[in-house]
Amino acid sequence: MGIAKLLLGGAIVLGGIAGCSVDTIKVDQVKGDAIYATYGVSYDADNNMNFAGARFRVGGATGTNIDLGGGSSVTHNGNAMRDGTLSKLTGKYYEQPLDKYERKHDFVFTNDGKKYRNSISIEKIGFADKVPEKISQKEPLTLKFEGPPLANGETITLTVDQGMLTQQGNDPFKGGDGGKPNAGPGQEVAKHFPFAFNSTKVAGATGVTITADQLSALKEGSAKIYWTRTMETKLQEAGPLGGTIVGSYKSQSKPVTITK
Numbered sequence: 001m002g003i004a005k006l007l008l009g010g011a012i013v014l015g016g017i018a019g020c021s022v023d024t025i026k027v028d029q030v031k032g033d034a035i036y037a038t039y040g041v042s043y044d045a046d047n048n049m050n051f052a053g054a055r056f057r058v059g060g061a062t063g064t065n066i067d068l069g070g071g072s073s074v075t076h077n078g079n080a081m082r083d084g085t086l087s088k089l090t091g092k093y094y095e096q097p098l099d100k101y102e103r104k105h106d107f108v109f110t111n112d113g114k115k116y117r118n119s120i121s122i123e124k125i126g127f128a129d130k131v132p133e134k135i136s137q138k139e140p141l142t143l144k145f146e147g148p149p150l151a152n153g154e155t156i157t158l159t160v161d162q163g164m165l166t167q168q169g170n171d172p173f174k175g176g177d178g179g180k181p182n183a184g185p186g187q188e189v190a191k192h193f194p195f196a197f198n199s200t201k202v203a204g205a206t207g208v209t210i211t212a213d214q215l216s217a218l219k220e221g222s223a224k225i226y227w228t229r230t231m232e233t234k235l236q237e238a239g240p241l242g243g244t245i246v247g248s249y250k251s252q253s254k255p256v257t258i259t260k
Contacts, residue, residue: 024065024092025058027072032112036060037235037243039107041122043098045252046226050098052076052105053084055091060241065091072111077102105247116237122247123147125156125229128206131254135160135223137215138260144207145227145251151203155230158208159197160215160256162223194218218258226253 036057043050054074056066068074074081076096084095101124109116126146135141143158150156196214232246 020062020091021057021064022089022091024067027056027066027068027111028070030058030066032114033240034058035066035111035239036063036241037109037116037118037238039118039120039235039243039245041098041105041120041247043101043122043124043249045124045250050101052081052096052098052107053093054081054095054107054109055093056109061244065093067092068094068111071113072109074110075108077106107245116235116239118235118237118243118245120231120233120245120247122231122249123151123154123229124251125227125249126251127227127254131225131256134257134259135215135225136259137218138212140209140211141215142207142209145229147229149203150200150205151231153231153233154203155199155201155232156205156208157197157199157228157230158210158225159195159228160210160218160223160225160258161253162194162218162221162258194223215258220258220260223256223258224253225256227251 036059038055038057038061040053041051042053054076056068056074057063058066074094079096081094081096083092085092101122103123104119104121106117106119109118124147128144128146131143132141141158141160145156145158194217196210196217198208198210198214200208228248228250230246230248232244235243235245
């Protein structure tokens with residue numbers, strides 16, 4: 001599963017988290033006014049993993065998934081979306097891989113002879129400032145982003161990520177019990193995923209500050225820093241239950257070194 005899909009969270013791909021049903025039912029067994037729709041678009045400039053997704057549920061955001069067919073269909077920018085279901089643990093959803101950046105995205109859901117059109121625009125984001133090679137945990141980090149100022153409904157997040165780090169034991173008298181807190185030198189104790197971030201939803205914002213307290217969660221050493229720009233809004237056209245549409249753009253990351 002790509003990073004781009006993870007950026008859209010449980011709503012599109014990870015159907016089994018947060019109490020969401022992983023069961024699936026045929027659309028001809030569902031009344032049209034009982035359908036809740038979720039659409040999403042995700043760009044990951046670091047990994048060139050980009051996709052559009054759609055999921056339909058019965059009764060609300062966590063209900064049984066719906067398998068389209070017959071006269072029901074969903075398109076993205078005029079193209080039929082394919083079945084993207086990973087397994088029974090994800091439930092039914094639809095996707096379209098994207099080979100390049102497009103700002104505007106149009107979804108059309110057809111059901112019972114009706115068409116529901118919903119659109120979202122995804123703004124690119126990058127670094128407006130030169131990123132420092134070293135980031136001190138003792139000082140706040142303030143950076144500005146490249147792109148339009150924040151709009152209503154958008155969130156900007158600045159993240160410093162160290163990926164997976166493995167903590168090693170340091171007790172010279174221990175051996176053969178790696179995985180325990182007092183393991184010997186070089187033996188694995190635990191894996192960590194240190195990261196620090198801060199976000200803003202204030203319309204008109206052009207930057208973000210990560211506080212020194214937030215940076216204290218990191219370890220000395222290498223890391224990467226990147227922006228994520230997210231838009232989430234209610235559907236423009238839908239049945240009585242409505243739905244949501246979300247878009248996310250993750251910038252190319254920059255390498256940095258964390259110091260005390």
